[in-house]
Structures are given as C-alpha cells and as structure tokens.
Amino acid sequence: MALSRLTSRSNGISRPLSTAFGRFISTDTTPITIETSLPFTAHLCDPPSRSVESSTQELLDFFRTMALMRRMEIAADSLYKAKLIRGFCHLYDGQEAVAIGMEAVITKKDAIITAYRDHCIFLGRGGSLYEVFAELMGRQDGCSKGKGGSMHFYKKDSSFYGGHGIVGAQVPLGCGIAFAQKYVKEEAVTFAMYGDGAANQGQLFEALNISALWDLPSILVCENNHYGMGTAEWRAAKSPSYYKRGDYVPGLKVDGMDAFAVKQACKFAKEHALKNGPIILEMDTYRYHGHSMSDPGSTYRTRDEISGVRQERDPIERIKKLVLSHDLATEKELKDMEKEIRKEVDDAIAKAKDCSMPEPSELFTNVYVKGFGTKSFGADRKEVKAALP
C-alpha cells in the first residue's frame, strides 16, 4: 500500500479525495501492528503484549473520532461561557484515548457505566452530536429529553448506563449490571468507570468484593487523571497504585493517553472478565480542563504541567504522528478533516439551539412509572396540583 502511494505521488496522480464524511474512499483494512508507548504493569496477572493489532481504517477512525470528541468538548466550553449551558459541565478533553480505545474492542451489548465526565463516552457509544448539545442546553431532543443535563447522558440501545453525579455510586451499579449479563449468558461484560477521587469510596470495595466472590464479568476502569477535583492523588490516597487496590482482584496499569494501549488492555480485560471474573484497569490519563467549568484548573497544578502533558502525551497528536508516519494521509488532509469536524460540530450546535425546551409538564413525568397517578402538591390547595403521569 505504501508503495502504491509512492507511485501515485511520483506520477502526480491525485490521491483519492476524502468523502463528505472525511473518510477515505478506500476502506483499507490493511493490518498494522503498533507498539504501545509503555509496557503494561500487571498485578496478579500476566500483562498483554505491547504489540497491538490494528488497521489503517482503525487508525484513521481513531483520529477522526478523537478530533471530534476534542472539538465537541471545546465547543461545550464556549457554550458554557456564553451561558447557553447552565449547571455543571465536566469536560473530557485529554482523556479521549480511553473512550476510543475501549469502544474499539467492545460491542453494543457490553455495558459502560461512568460518572459525570460522560460526553465523549456517550459519543463513542453511538450518540450523535445533536443529542449531546441538545441535552447540554437542556432541550427536549437531548438524549435524556433535556431533564438530565451534562452529568446524565444515557443510551439504552448501546448499553450505556450513564451519567452519574454521586462519586463512586456507579460502581456497585456496574457490578449489578455485570451480574445480569452473566445470568443471561450474553458473553458480555460491564466497564464500570470511575476516577482517582472515587477510588477512595467505600462502596467501590464492597462492589469489588461482591464481583470477586461471584465471578462477575465486571471491569473496573479507574481513569486516573491524577486530580480528584483539586486534590492530587498522593494527597488523597495512601496507595495511588489504583490497579493494585483490588488486592485479590487482578489489575493492569495502562498508559491512558495511548489509544492502542487502552485498546489492548480492554481486549485483555474482556477476555479475562468473561473467564475469571473482575479485573481493574488503571488508565493513566490527564484532563486539560479543570474539574468542571467552575474550576480554572490552574490553582492546584502548574500551567507548565498542563502544557507539558499536551506536548508530550496528547492522545490525538500521537495518533496524528502515527497516521503521518504510516503515510495514511498528509498534514493537509488531516487539517481538512479537522475543518470538517469543526463544521459538523457547529452545525449540530446550531440545530440544537433551535430545538425547544421541554414542556413544563415534563417536570412531572417519569417520577414514577407511567400510570401510577400519584399526586404532587405545590402551592397549597388549588394552585399546583398535578397527577404524576
């Protein structure tokens, strides 16, 4: 393939132009083997190999989707500052490799459950940009009908269980989902994601014990971005080796900024979980933004640190370098792709802005299951008295 590219360039024959979706017409699945940046560190298991099977298609897909995620988060930042998004907004930029690498090896039957930094995971699970922005702005076409907001994205048909505000609460839920999957013999697993701050919650250990006791196919993914809001991991945890925290549960430490390392680890974890029960994956990652939009992100870490990570370990840059070094695209083509992505995001935002807010009657729907007709009282006697539909 590289040879044919060389030939075409030297002959001056124009290369296949990108399609409207920024994808090359050639759905080239030529296999490529990529080495992960770092070896895996394992706890109570044998680490997988550093050589990751991939393809040219996958490489380009990774780039495109991660650039899309990055662009989406930056756009959300501007929307928040313009007060179109209210409430809380926790951005994922810097951590895209985790979402992407995971999606590459799982199916829509495998479940993912995460905390509140969920925009990109939702996108990875097949959510559309329109649904994302509509939900962020509280419009009725949002994925949670505008009632959830940034922290509560869900997608049932892709087994994405959201979107949770209370730190650590989603992990026992994830183990419950894993139990259900094991029970119906679906050969599916659950990825329960949490952060380094949540790693100190008691309910995590309860969930781990249960999963290990009953051999549940649950994979606990600790997205260690080294700061629990403003607290550095070493100030909150006696043992910041989160992959070892499972004690009797095996664990793997992964470079979370390398999408291929994540992919390999998740593949390994899925196989392990289906055979042997729970496993912990610690993704060593980083977020560029602060904890949320209310946090500048620079009071507890230096700007040098942030820009250092951006230069050395940025996940999109890494993929870009791989794409360029494997001659899959030129700089210009990648820039064009990014321009298209920007347009795609802008279009989605414009469409979402036009969407209407949910009906006020939606305030009362889905408190209980439909048809229970419970009454809800507000201002006394006659004013707000609604039968909850």
Next chain:
Amino acid sequence: MASLLGRFCRKLVVPGSAHGARMVSTTSSCGSETVKSLNLYSAINQALHIALETDPRSYVFGEDVGFGGVFRCTTGLAERFGKNRVFNTPLCEQGIVGFGIGLAAMGNRAVVEIQFADYIYPAFDQIVNEAAKFRYRSGNQFNCGGLTIRAPYGAVGHGGHYHSQSPEAFFCHVPGIKVVIPRSPREAKGLLLSSIRDPNPVVFFEPKWLYRQAVEEVPEHDYMIPLSEAEVIREGNDITLVGWGAQLTVMEQACLDAEKEGISCELIDLKTLLPWDKETVEASVKKTGRLLISHEAPVTGGFGAEISATILERCFLKLEAPVSRVCGLDTPFPLVFEPFYMPTKNKILDAIKSTVNY
C-alpha cells in the same frame, strides 16, 4: 434582601412569648460592638476562626477545606492553625463522618464539612445510627457532642439534581442530633458558634445561595445565638409564616406584597429545626389564627408536615383556615424546570391570600 432582614432584626422587640428570641446574646454590649459588612461565607469563616481559636482541641476537616473550600468558608484556617487541625480528607463521606464521631468521642470538637448536602447520604448511617445514639446507648459514658457537620444546602439557580437538595427533613426525624439552619450572615456566625459549642451533635445546613448574595453587618466579636429559639422577624396580625434559611428572603418579599393588599403577615425564622421552638410558633398562631409554612424541600414528608401537625394539636380551636404548605414539588430536584419547582414569591402570595380569605 438580607440586609433588609438585618435591619428588621435589629429593631425588633421581643414578641409576646416566654421564650422570645433575642438577637444577640447578653454577653456583649450592643452599644460598643464593632461590626463589619460580611457575606455568608465570610461570616462562617469568622465563626470557624473564633471556634478554633477559643478551643485548642477543635478541628476542621472535609474535602478540600485546606485551601479554603469550594465556597471559601474555611479560608485562612489551615494557614493559621496548622495542618494538624485543619486538613483535607479523601473523598469518602461515610468515612469522614465516622472519623469525626470518633474524634468527638475523645472529647474534641470535630467540625466536619460535607461538600454539598446532596453528598451527605453515604454518611447518613453514621449520623443516624452512630452519632445520634451514642450517648443514649452507652448510658452517658460516651458521647460525640463535639461533632458538628456543616453542609451547603438548597437551590442555587442551576444546581440540578445533585447540587440543590434540601435534606433537612431526613435529619429532623432522628432524636439525638440537632438540625440548625441560619438565614443570614449575622445569624450564621452566632448559630454556628452555638452549634459547635453545643454538647450535642449538630447538623448545620448553610444556604448556599446566600454565600455571596447575602451581605449584612456582622459583629466582629465572639457571640452566640441560642439554639432552639425561633425568632419573629416581622410582626403581623393576619397570618403566621414559618420558614428557615434562604426561603425566608422569598417569604419576606411575599409579606411585603401582601401588605400592599392589606394583609399583615407575621414571619418567623425557626433557626433550629430539631428540637424546634414550638412555643413561639404556637403563640404566634394563637394570635393570627392562620399558618403558612414554606420550604424548598418536596412537600410530602417535608418538615412543614411536622410543624403543621404540631400546631394543629396545639391551636386547633384558634385556627381560622387549614395550615398551608408552599413547598417544592414531589419530584427530584429538576434541572431546567427549577423555576417551576421552587416555592416562589407568587406561589406564597397566592397561598397567603387564599388562606386569609378562607
């Protein structure tokens, strides 16, 4: 708005009830006190400084308190009193409160911060089963009276499901602890000092909406406002309104509007919800014959229900109309629907009018 309340408080004469409420404790002389204009978080900060200064065995801890806390209530404490007395904890509410109970059991004053009242539920078991019952089940051998749990509560305009809850009703159902909610900076400082020094475990909810919004003249010295004493902050004859925390500012607006229509409203700040000052409210309702309670928490099972039932028992023959409750709706605290959910001034005004015209 809060400064309006402040002015009312200053001028108020004790109403006709034995308990009556006094603004400032008698340990200070009103004449020469120096006051400073402070907002709520600064007043709380001052109270914490004084508490740690006056008792060397008091500690402040919680998530992110070291740098001052997410609402700046603990600014300057770590620098002044050291990291051994003011320190950050990991993210584990149950562990934090349990730890605080143990510390208090050794005779210390543990001032625990729960970052948002919405996160207090993992610690609910510790508060209900351990803190509230410690003295009782050990036959007074042990107690955790030095424990004070502070948490910001209440709506803030855009908080959504998990940054706006008002969980006071859950805690009012637990004999053994006290529940205190201040309405303004001046009140907050005095009530917090009282709560910290009270020999019972106290859950202290701070209205987060008022952290920056409310500004009042706060005396700089050490003063305490007694617990379990409600205060009549506005006198009237036609209807009694009872509330606490940030809701009082909304209720006061409704009272002013009602006055234009010729309805004279009496407004009471409960301050301490558990144990609450039944006598003051009773005396007021016996005078006016009507009661309206308002709180942000959902109406079903909210603390308004307890007040309503008690007043009904005590004032049945004096009541001219059913007790009215203008509260949050029976739904989870919504995100975009917050303006519909909240017990707003107009809802309260409507309820005042329909109660008076019953």
